[in-house]
Amino acid sequence: MTDILELSTRQLIAAFNSRALSPVEYMSALISRIEASEPKVRALWLFRPEQALEDARASEDRYLQNAPKGRLDGVPVTVKELIATKGDHVPQGTAAITPFAASEDAPTAARLREDGAIIYAKTTCPDYGMLSSGLSSFHQLSRNPWDLTQNPGGSSAGSGAAGAAGYGRLHVGTDIGGSIRIPAGWTGLFGLKPSFGRVPIDPYYTGRVAGPMTPTVDDAAILMQTITRPDWRDATSLKHENIDWDAGPVELRGMKIGLMMEGGCGNPVHPEIADAVQNAARMFEENGATVVPVAPVLTREMLDGLGMAWAARVWSMISKLEPGARDRILPYIRDWAATGAETSGPEVAAGFEQVFTMRRTANEALHGLDAIISPVNPDRSFPAELPSPTNDPRRNFEHIAFTVPWNMGEQPAASAHCGMTSTGIPIGLQIVGPRFEDLAVLRIARTWEEMRGPVTDWPRFDRP
Known part of the structure; x- marks a missing residue:
């Protein structure tokens, strides 16, 4: 174990169980990396190294007694700031909300703690x-x-970084x-948006899910075993x-996979991204899959209609704030949400x-297919200081045409x-499966990883 911080989750758990490595040793090394890196990356909020070491010592004691708390005992994990952790403020990325302490862990945080994972920090969001x-x-700006001049994507920005x-x-x-998927695409991670409802979440809302963002599919599969457990x-x-989340790669021969290269509206796909996705499609074909072109799912009417409804919803929250609090909201978001105040009730409903x-067209697109592959992001990236690729609050969603329909x-x-x-x-390849076929998506992604080979050149700031 020449570099313990590069162990996979499966290797790390095995090392803890065999006592070849202690949770305290691993956490100490991780804290050193974060302290060397975070002044540049700025991915974390509520980073608590002292508490993390205390939790690691408790985990070490449990392993010494051959009584780990759960499958993730001693394994460090972050959760996005929007996921409540007991006793901590949930600012929702904005300076406008009066601080308060969450009364309990949200479902994902609760499941992680039950399995002994160490939530050592939360990650930033807009x-x-x-x-x-x-x-x-x-x-802080993640x-x-x-490339530190560029954006990690969002809204799970800190998670990707x-x-x-x-x-x-x-x-x-x-x-x-x-x-x-958007930050996973721009940061090279594997990111899974599960089927709606697969991972219990609170608060819930149409289309909102929680899911893993990890270096490999196998790391995500281990995480899914924990966070999919039920919550009333x-x-x-x-x-x-x-579900057998550990199931291996899938046999591509006989599979029919759709290739979607146009989003239907929004920003055009950059040629470099198109080339990478089409190359992936050729690799799927070479390994036995039948790849067929499919039309885009989204239309301008769909994207604008949903954007209008979202703006009205956020404006309904902002309008309840005192004027002074509204002034603390990021101006771009305030200006975008204010467009929701300009719409009528029937327009919002429409x-x-x-x-x-979208639900109908997404379902129709997958009919007769085992999966669809496409770009994740049409853009190569954009400067870190900008709120969106267009930098225009009235064109806030021009880059999500490939992701939002699902x-x-x-x-x-x-x-x-x-x-x-x-x-x-990095360039992200999106892999979409029929509703409820989360395991199939993971298995296709495992197959893709084998065809592609491992990522070995991750950026590190704690090395010379």
Whole structure:
């Protein structure tokens, strides 16, 4: 174990169980890496190294007694700031909210603690989680470790930055229109947006899910074993299934996979991204799959309608704040949400109806297919200081055409690293499966990882 921080989650757990490595040794090394890296990356909030070491010592004692608390005992993990942890403020990325202490852990945090995982920090997100950016009026500006001038994506911005910078293996983000896959794509991680309801979440909302952001599919599979366990608080959750998340790669021969190269609206796909995704499609074909072109799912009417409904929803929250508090919101978000005040009730209702139109078209697109592959992000990246690729609050969602339909359709969708741009930013390949076929998506992604080979050049700031 020449570099313990590069162990996979499975290797780490085995080392803890065999006592070849202690949770205290690992946590101490991780804290050193974070302290060397965080002044540049700025992915974390509520980083508590002293508490983390105390938790690691308690875990070490349990291993010495051959009584680990659960499958993740002693394993460090981060959760996105929007996921409540007992006793901590949940600012939702904005300086406008009066501080308060959460009364209990949200479902994902609760399941992690039950299994002995050490939640050593939370990760940053933009105001109200409504940007694909690391820009926030509350948090420090998170940056992409591959190029610190560039954005990590969002809204799980800190999760993507932390995962790429090597802050442990396990990170949990949330996703309502691409907020796991978009940063995973730009930071080279594997990110899974599960089927809606697969991972219990609270508060819940149409299309909102929690899921893993990890260096490999296997890390995510281990995390899914924990965070999918049931929680009564989520009235939208699926009935719990005992899924074999450890199932290996899938045989591609005989599979029919759709290739979607156009988003239907929004920003055009950059040629370098198109080349990387088409190369992935050729690799699927060479390994036995039948790859067929498929039309885009989204239309301008769908995207604008949903954006209108979202803006009205966020404005309804902002309008309840005192004027002074509203002034503390990121101006870009405030200006975008204010467009919701300009719409009538019938217009908002019609906009929200586009959710069900997307659901129908997403379902139709997958009919007769085992999966669809596409780009995750049409853009190569954008500067860290900007709120979105367009920097225009009236064109806030031009980059989510490939991701948002699967939130509204409730299908599982993942981002997997499939190449690098000439500017040095990872490219994400999206893998989408039929509703409830989360394991199939994981297995296809495992197969892709085998075809692609391991990622070995992760950015590190604790080395010469």
